[in-house]
Amino acid sequence: MIINKKIAVSETGFIFNPATGDSYSMNPIATEILEMLKKDMSEEEIKNFLLEKYDVNKSVLQKSYDEFIDTLIKLNIIE
Amino acid sequence: MKKLNFERPIIKKLNVGPSHKFGLKTEFEPLTHIDEISVKDMLSEYGSPLFIISEKSIRKTYAEAKRAFETRYPKVQFAWSYKTNYLNAVCNVFHKEGSWAEVVSRFEYDKAVDNGVDGNKIIFNGPEKTEDDLNLAVENGSLIHIDHFDELYTLIEIAQKHKKKPKVAIRVNMDTGIYPMWDRFGFNYENGEAWEAVNRIMMSNKLDLVGLHTHIGTFIMTASAYAIAASKLADLAVNLRRKYNHNLNYIDIGGGFASRNTLKGSYLLGIDTSPAFDDYAEAITTSLINSQLDPENMPMLILETGRALIDDAGSLAGTVIANKKLSDGRHATIVNFGVNLLFTAFWYEHKITPAQEFSQHSETTSLFGPLCMNIDQIRESIYLPALKKGDNVVVSRIGAYNMTQWMQFITLRPNVVMIDTKQNVHVIRQNETNKDITGLESVPEHLKLK
Numbered sequence: 314m315i316i317n318k319k320i321a322v323s324e325t326g327f328i329f330n331p332a333t334g335d336s337y338s339m340n341p342i343a344t345e346i347l348e349m350l351k352k353d354m355s356e357e358e359i360k361n362f363l364l365e366k367y368d369v370n371k372s373v374l375q376k377s378y379d380e381f382i383d384t385l386i387k388l389n390i391i392e
Numbered sequence: 393m394k395k396l397n398f399e400r401p402i403i404k405k406l407n408v409g410p411s412h413k414f415g416l417k418t419e420f421e422p423l424t425h426i427d428e429i430s431v432k433d434m435l436s437e438y439g440s441p442l443f444i445i446s447e448k449s450i451r452k453t454y455a456e457a458k459r460a461f462e463t464r465y466p467k468v469q470f471a472w473s474y475k476t477n478y479l480n481a482v483c484n485v486f487h488k489e490g491s492w493a494e495v496v497s498r499f500e501y502d503k504a505v506d507n508g509v510d511g512n513k514i515i516f517n518g519p520e521k522t523e524d525d526l527n528l529a530v531e532n533g534s535l536i537h538i539d540h541f542d543e544l545y546t547l548i549e550i551a552q553k554h555k556k557k558p559k560v561a562i563r564v565n566m567d568t569g570i571y572p573m574w575d576r577f578g579f580n581y582e583n584g585e586a587w588e589a590v591n592r593i594m595m596s597n598k599l600d601l602v603g604l605h606t607h608i609g610t611f612i613m614t615a616s617a618y619a620i621a622a623s624k625l626a627d628l629a630v631n632l633r634r635k636y637n638h639n640l641n642y643i644d645i646g647g648g649f650a651s652r653n654t655l656k657g658s659y660l661l662g663i664d665t666s667p668a669f670d671d672y673a674e675a676i677t678t679s680l681i682n683s684q685l686d687p688e689n690m691p692m693l694i695l696e697t698g699r700a701l702i703d704d705a706g707s708l709a710g711t712v713i714a715n716k717k718l719s720d721g722r723h724a725t726i727v728n729f730g731v732n733l734l735f736t737a738f739w740y741e742h743k744i745t746p747a748q749e750f751s752q753h754s755e756t757t758s759l760f761g762p763l764c765m766n767i768d769q770i771r772e773s774i775y776l777p778a779l780k781k782g783d784n785v786v787v788s789r790i791g792a793y794n795m796t797q798w799m800q801f802i803t804l805r806p807n808v809v810m811i812d813t814k815q816n817v818h819v820i821r822q823n824e825t826n827k828d829i830t831g832l833e834s835v836p837e838h839l840k841l842k
């Protein structure tokens with residue numbers, strides 16, 4: 314899973330895709346996940362990190378994570 | 393170290409250009425407390441979903457309405473419209489505030505009597521009153537509002553058997569410029585039927601005509617419609633005095649004031665557009681005061697205001713069950729209350745607020761209930777922070793019609809609590825058990841399995 318190189322991501326969760334002119338905003342957890350993806354962390358590593366930090370159980374996290382990744386793929390932000 | 397609150401990760405496209413209908417965020421603050429009592433604490437103690445009624449809010453709204461009318465007119469009387477919310481505790485808050493009772497069925501009539509309302513302070517409306525009902529109402533000196541000629545003739549017959557003259561009013565329907573016109577109930581003003589009914593009552597000499605009544609519709613957004621209604625009833629009263637030298641005790645203008653909810657399909661929020669009590673009061677009282685009514689004998693003004701007095705006081709708290717993606721890509725959130733408990737979801741774009749802290753990032757979602765039915769939609773489209781399973785939400789302004797029109801469909805009704813003015817929480821209707829429902833059934837011997 315790699316982030317589309319052309320895409321600009323700010324720390325505040327603002328994303329700009331120069332190819333399409335579209336911009337997006339993310340909530341803090343989404344921003345955090347994208348940061349980790351950028352650092353080439355694996356899904357396992359990302360999830361473990363989140364489980365440590367947040368009050369959330371594994372199944373809720375898994376589902377939220379899958380849904381988010383799915384959306385990122387649809388939006389061509391990761392490929 | 394305490395772990396942080398988890399919010400589902402979301403990403404949302406930013407729209408450049410004018411914001412659309414749902415582009416405005418509905419709520420900026422979570423609703424964690426009602427009357428300073430924690431919503432989450434109440435949910436864990438009394439179960440989810442949970443109806444919560446604020447006594448403080450009822451009394452505050454009632455005081456506002458009362459002030460609006462009493463500062464403009466000498467004699468004002470509210471009569472609590474039982475059908476709007478007939479949980480006894482709710483009715484009794486209104487009765488303690490001085491409200492009479494307005495009922496439309498024997499079930500409601502008996503409830504009012506059991507609540508301790510004097511017979512002569514019960515207004516009996518509605519098209520269906522059996523002879524038995526009418527006899528009881530006459531005996532108790534209740535105010536019987538006649539709906540049609542069949543009832544009028546029945547009542548004249550019944551009157552012969554009683555020592556007391558039945559106290560009656562007629563319900564009048566009329567054109568006030570409001571669509572749809574509620575012409576199913578009562579006698580029509582424009583075609584002369586109402587005047588005819590008045591004459592029949594006066595000629596019969598068997599009934600004591602004490603008032604005139606109308607109820608022009610519900611959620612009326614134009615106060616001026618009430619000015620028309622009041623002036624038409626005043627006209628009838630003036631003609632009655634001219635012909636029979638008979639003064640009426642009261643004019644009952646019914647209910648129908650809009651609450652601060654937002655009607656479906658409306659682009660503007662109800663809180664900004666619904667007329668205030670002052671607007672309705674100004675229209676009605678100006679119309680009565682400027683009429684030809686005898687200033688020495690002004691009739692009492694009765695109001696049967698329902699939803700505008702109770703909507704704000706009721707909330708429904710519940711829990712998120714799941715998140716889903718619909719086939720067309722829309723996001724959906726499933727909560728544990730459906731249209732079985734929230735009948736008014738068919739009319740209103742309800743205000744729904746998370747009961748826990750959230751970030752300022754939101755998404756558009758469809759909110760569905762748990763019923764296995766397609767119509768079970770609470771909000772077709774609502775802008776909410778990312779909610780996850782187990783999060784809580786509060787639906788506001790649901791005090792009217794839900795606790796009377798709720799359906800016992802595939803599940804049981806939950807607890808209803810009232811927070812009193814000293815912040816004590818009371819269960820005012822217990823959650824149902826299977827036995828409450830199936831206890832009424834019986835299975836013929838030959839169909840029994842065990």
Ligand SMILES: Cc1ncc(COP(=O)(O)O)c(C=O)c1O
Nearest residue numbers: 473607610647648696697698699
């Ligand atoms: C006769 C009568 N009075 C009062 C009401 C209460 O109306 P609302 O809740 O619109 O104020 C109704 C409601 O339908 C009614 O039929």
